[in-house]
Amino acid sequence: xASDSIVNWSLLALxxxxxxxxxxxxxxxxxxxxxxxxxxxxxxxxxxxFGKLYGGPIxxxxxxxxxxxxxxxxxxxxxxxxxxAGTDLLNQLLALFSIGPxxxxxxxxxxxxxxxxxxxxxxxxxxxxxxxxxxxxxEAARAYGMSPLKVLRRVTLPAMLPYAxxxxxxxxxxxxxxxxxxxxxGFSELTLVTRQAAGTTKAYLLFFLxxxxxxxxxxxxxxxxxxxxxxHARRGFAEQR
Amino acid sequence: MTDQTTHAVAFTPEDLPTARSxxxxxxxxxxxxxxxxxxxxxxxxxxxxxxxYLPRLGWGILISLVMLFxxxxxxxxxxxxIGLAQVAxxxxxxxxxxxxxxxxxxxxLLLQLWLLYYGLGSLFPQxxxxxxxxxxxxxxxxxxxxxxALTISFAAYEGxxxxxxxxxxxAGELEAAKAYGMSRWTMFRRIWLPRAIHRALPTLNxxxxxxxxxxxxxxxxxxxxxxAVISKVRQETFLTYEPLLLLALIYMCLTGxxxxxxxxxxxxxxTRGA
Numbered sequence: 001x002a003s004d005s006i007v008n009w010s011l012l013a014l015x016x017x018x019x020x021x022x023x024x025x026x027x028x029x030x031x032x033x034x035x036x037x038x039x040x041x042x043x044x045x046x047x048x049x050f051g052k053l054y055g056g057p058i059x060x061x062x063x064x065x066x067x068x069x070x071x072x073x074x075x076x077x078x079x080x081x082x083x084x085a086g087t088d089l090l091n092q093l094l095a096l097f098s099i100g101p102x103x104x105x106x107x108x109x110x111x112x113x114x115x116x117x118x119x120x121x122x123x124x125x126x127x128x129x130x131x132x133x134x135x136x137x138x139e140a141a142r143a144y145g146m147s148p149l150k151v152l153r154r155v156t157l158p159a160m161l162p163y164a165x166x167x168x169x170x171x172x173x174x175x176x177x178x179x180x181x182x183x184x185x186g187f188s189e190l191t192l193v194t195r196q197a198a199g200t201t202k203a204y205l206l207f208f209l210x211x212x213x214x215x216x217x218x219x220x221x222x223x224x225x226x227x228x229x230x231x232h233a234r235r236g237f238a239e240q241r
Numbered sequence: 242m243t244d245q246t247t248h249a250v251a252f253t254p255e256d257l258p259t260a261r262s263x264x265x266x267x268x269x270x271x272x273x274x275x276x277x278x279x280x281x282x283x284x285x286x287x288x289x290x291x292x293x294y295l296p297r298l299g300w301g302i303l304i305s306l307v308m309l310f311x312x313x314x315x316x317x318x319x320x321x322x323i324g325l326a327q328v329a330x331x332x333x334x335x336x337x338x339x340x341x342x343x344x345x346x347x348x349x350l351l352l353q354l355w356l357l358y359y360g361l362g363s364l365f366p367q368x369x370x371x372x373x374x375x376x377x378x379x380x381x382x383x384x385x386x387x388x389x390a391l392t393i394s395f396a397a398y399e400g401x402x403x404x405x406x407x408x409x410x411x412a413g414e415l416e417a418a419k420a421y422g423m424s425r426w427t428m429f430r431r432i433w434l435p436r437a438i439h440r441a442l443p444t445l446n447x448x449x450x451x452x453x454x455x456x457x458x459x460x461x462x463x464x465x466x467x468x469a470v471i472s473k474v475r476q477e478t479f480l481t482y483e484p485l486l487l488l489a490l491i492y493m494c495l496t497g498x499x500x501x502x503x504x505x506x507x508x509x510x511x512t513r514g515a
Contacts, residue, residue: 057267071252072496073489074454076468081485088481124249170246173347180349184461191352195359204363208356212348219347 011203012210019197019207026193027214029107030179033189036111038175041118042168048123049130050152063123070120076181082113083185106187110179118175125167129160162233169226176218190214247402251447252496254504282486290478291487294470301467302491308456308466312388313449316395321434323396324403338400345397351458354390358462362386387459395452402448406441407433439510446503450496467491 012020052063070078087104094102133156141155183192190211198207263272323341326334345353365371365380379385410433418428438445457468467488474484 057265058271061268061271068252068256069489069493071250071256072493074457074468074492076457077485077488077492081482081489084481084485121250125246128249167246167249171250174250177349180351181458183351191349191355194352195355198359202363205356205360208352208360212344212352212356215349215352216344216347220343 007206008203011197011201011206019201022193022197023190023207023210023214026188026190027218029187030176030189030191031218032107033110033114033179033182033187034172034176036107037114037118037179038172040111040115041122041171041175044115044119045122045126048119049126052123052127053130067120067123070117071124075117075178076184078117079113079181079185082116083109086112106182109185110182110187110189113182114175114178117178118171121171121174122168125171126160126164129164129167130156132163133159162230162237165226165230165233169222169229172222172226173219176215176222180215247444247447247451251450252500253443253447253450254500254507257497257500257504286483286486287478287480288483290474290480290483294474297470297473298467298491301465301470302495304464305453305456305466305468306495308384308387308391308459308464309449309453312391312395312456313452315388315392316452317399317445319392319396320399320403323400324405324407324437327400327404328407342397342400342404345394346401350390350394350455351461353394354387354458354462357390358383358386383463384459387462387464391452391455391459394455395448398448398451399445402441402444403437406437406444409440410436439512442507442510446500446507449503450499453492453495453499 010018012018012023048063048066051059052067055063087109090104091102137155137159138151141151146154179189180191182189183195186192188196194207194211198204201207262268323338326338327342330338362380371377371380414432414436415428418432423431456466460466460469460472463469471484471488475481478484
């Protein structure tokens with residue numbers, strides 16, 4: 001049998017000789033990017049969904065191009081493109097205003113990249129959810145003389161939420177897993193940190209399984225919250241099945 | 242993933258433009274602007290490297306497609322028993338299937354890929370039995386790990402889809418089959434499986450498009466697919482944008498072809514209009 005048949009748990013110790021602390025730091029980075037990217041994506045998604053439903057023809061087509069490209073090109077490729085293009089564009093923009101180039105932190109770049117990808121997905125999810133809201137409810141709100149913003153805040157958003165939550169919660173899970181792709185551009189989130197730890201100590205299985213357990217915990221904990229949220233949003237709905 | 246999410250995340254046949262939709266005034270203007278952009282890209286960016294790499298790119302695309310289809314088919318073959326076990330199996334089949342789906346769907350594909358390639362790949366050489374077996378020449382390569390990881394991931398996502406599809410077949414149809422005196426196997430072969438696949442088809446197609454988007458990950462374990470070829474180009478020519486833009490274009494074309502193929506396929510299956 002192999003020499004490391006007895007698992008060397010001390011490798012996962014939190015303090016320096018062990019790699020547990022490093023792994024947890026990577027995990028925190030991953031979660032930060034996932035939350036930031038998801039929030040940015042949701043903002044883009046709300047705008048995108050309303051633009052697609054109520055915007056002019058040109059805006060609608062532009063948004064269609066955005067969602068099509070993001071949904072047809074692999075995330076890995078998009079992440080590389082956005083990562084380089086995003087930092088390049090920002091620096092050129094800053095150069096226009098004669099400000100020296102800034103060093104964009106990996107965190108901000110990661111959030112931007114994940115956010116843009118998520119934005120396209122949530123545009124589609126939210127568009128579907130808004131379309132599921134009975135048109136009469138929105139018409140009634142308009143008939144009451146509510147301004148468009150008020151219709152949005154009081155009727156459309158709350159009424160579409162039960163339809164949107166299953167899709168949006170899946171997008172959150174996708175966001176947490178997409179952060180792993182940032183390993184390819186060298187951002188030290190959990191997957192890359194794990195590979196570094198595993199490469200240094202040669203305990204590949206141990207570290208990859210440990211990272212897997214962390215990701216799985218995140219998913220399972222998220223699922224609990226999603227369940228609670230879904231029950232809350234669906235209150236007052238007729239029980240299905 | 243629910244059907245709705247697959248639909249939102251994957252490019253589906255409904256997203257294809259129709260021929261007529263191009264001839265609206267604002268679209269013609271937009272297309273002219275876009276054509277100008279494309280010409281600008283073609284003229285002002287460097288493309289002199291392209292002819293040198295064309296053969297390798299072709300091979301890369303072929304490898305990507307082989308990866309896509311082999312893992313989709315293998316994954317689907319695995320997904321049927323996984324879905325069935327969750328719907329109709331006894332608890333000792335149901336539980337492992339459920340755990341499998343949860344674990345695979347709850348962790349990133351990149352991590353699974355690296356776990357198989359670096360983890361198992363570093364473990365296997367320590368066993369003389371494996372080193373001497375006929376499998377060893379393959380296990381030293383990278384692609385079996387890529388195929389394994391992609392297959393497992395596809396099987397887990399599809400298993401969940403098939404679970405829903407099996408559960409969604411109306412009980413009356415199965416009862417009718419039983420009343421005809423069909424054996425359990427005949428019933429499964431003639432009614433349950435075809436009806437479940439029929440129900441799941443749009444989602445299955447969406448998942449296959451998503452699988453295409455996952456294939457470039459195998460480039461990180463040295464499988465030379467189209468992504469790896471483009472990475473090579475980037476290393477050798479020191480260009481950032483041109484190869485990546487071409488790569489995005491290639492994937493968009495592949496997705497488009499795949500989606501059109503699925504639409505023709507779906508249209509050939511008769512459905513009750515609703």
